[in-house]
Structures are given as structure tokens and as C-alpha cells.
Amino acid sequence: QKEVEQNSGPLSVPEGAIASLNCTYSDRVSQSFFWYRQYSGKSPELIMSIYSNGDKEDGRFTAQLNKASQYVSLLIRDSQPSDSATYLCAVEGGGATNKLIFGTGTLLAVQP
């Protein structure tokens, strides 16, 4: 089982719709969870972080964490074509070495 799993997509949504991206992780002791956005040919950039169960909102983005079910999600409201990118879920393991592990990413395509 991969440590961090994401559906590779592509996830295609119309402009203005809500995009829902999901991620599951295997290490129950993980403490910190992140969503990075990566445009084609560019480096990943952090867009959201979440550490406690529940929702965290930042503008059009909402991160959701459920530690009991070991999943974290990202909602993008009012999706724009400029949101088209690969979204990477990252989890910091709570073990001795605290590694920051990434999923393989979900490609989001927002159709104008």
C-alpha cells in the first residue's frame, strides 16, 4: 500500500463548479497535511495546510481532514481555468524521521 494515495485523474469540471480532490494516507500517526499545486513544468507550491480534524477555509479553497478515516480532501469553489494543474497531497509522517511524503497527484482540468 502506498503511503499517500490519490486518484490520478484527470478530473474535469466546468468553470464555476466545485472541484473535489481526495487523498488517503496509511500512517495513523501522521500529524500534518498539505495540498500543493503544480502547474505543468513548474515546481510545487503550497496552497493549504491542515493539522486538526474538520474544515479549514482559505478563499475559494477548503481543506478537510478526517484522521479516523485517514483521508484529507480539497474543495475548490467557483473553479477557474487558471486552477487547472496537478494537485499534490502531502503528509508528514509522525514517526521518528517525520518524512514529508507526497501522493502522485490529481490532474484537474477546468473547462471554460
Added chain:
Amino acid sequence: DAGVIQSPRHEVTEMGQEVTLRCKPISGHDYLFWYRQTMMRGLELLIYFNNNVPIDDSGMPEDRFSAKMPNASFSTLKIQPSEPRDSAVYFCASSLGLGRGADTEAFFGQGTRLTVV
């Protein structure tokens, strides 16, 4: 700060040659990470350092790969000898710390696109 700086941006080399990738982390960041990204395997953690000391190198694929961090402002990833399957984008990232809070945010360099022919 100029962010994480990697060099070179692109590297094309022949199989069997030695390749050295370089990284300058953000000043003051205690953690430095080397990742490799391919279409098939995504973003894989190769090794990370804390205060210049390697903490976890379990992601280093083979003995052909080695990484050093001689001081707080410089790190290298070396592949010797290189093979075509090493072709990938190699990212360096740094962060203030690991753990809860904004300190954990990892900032990435622009990456080095390595092609081994």
C-alpha cells in the same frame, strides 16, 4: 530571499557519466529535502537533512546516488555512474522545521531536468 536555488536547470549527459546537482536552500531553513519526480512514480523523497545532517536516506534508490550538505547553504546530489532510468526532474526543497504549524511549509526550487542518454 531569492528562494531555493537549484543548478543546473537542465542537464543532458551520457550514460555512465557523473552528474552533480546543486541546491542552495532558503537562509535560516533547517531542513533540506531532495525529491525526484517522474510521471510513473510521482514525487519521491530521496533524502533529507536537518542542520546539515542526513536524517533519512531510505529513498535513495541505489549506491550510485549520494548526497552531501557540507554547510547550511549548500547541498549536492550526485549520481555516479548515471543511467537512462535516472532521467527525471530533481527538486530540492527547504523548510524551517517539521511538525505542526507554518514552519513545516516546504519551499521548492525550480528543479533540475536530468536526461541521461
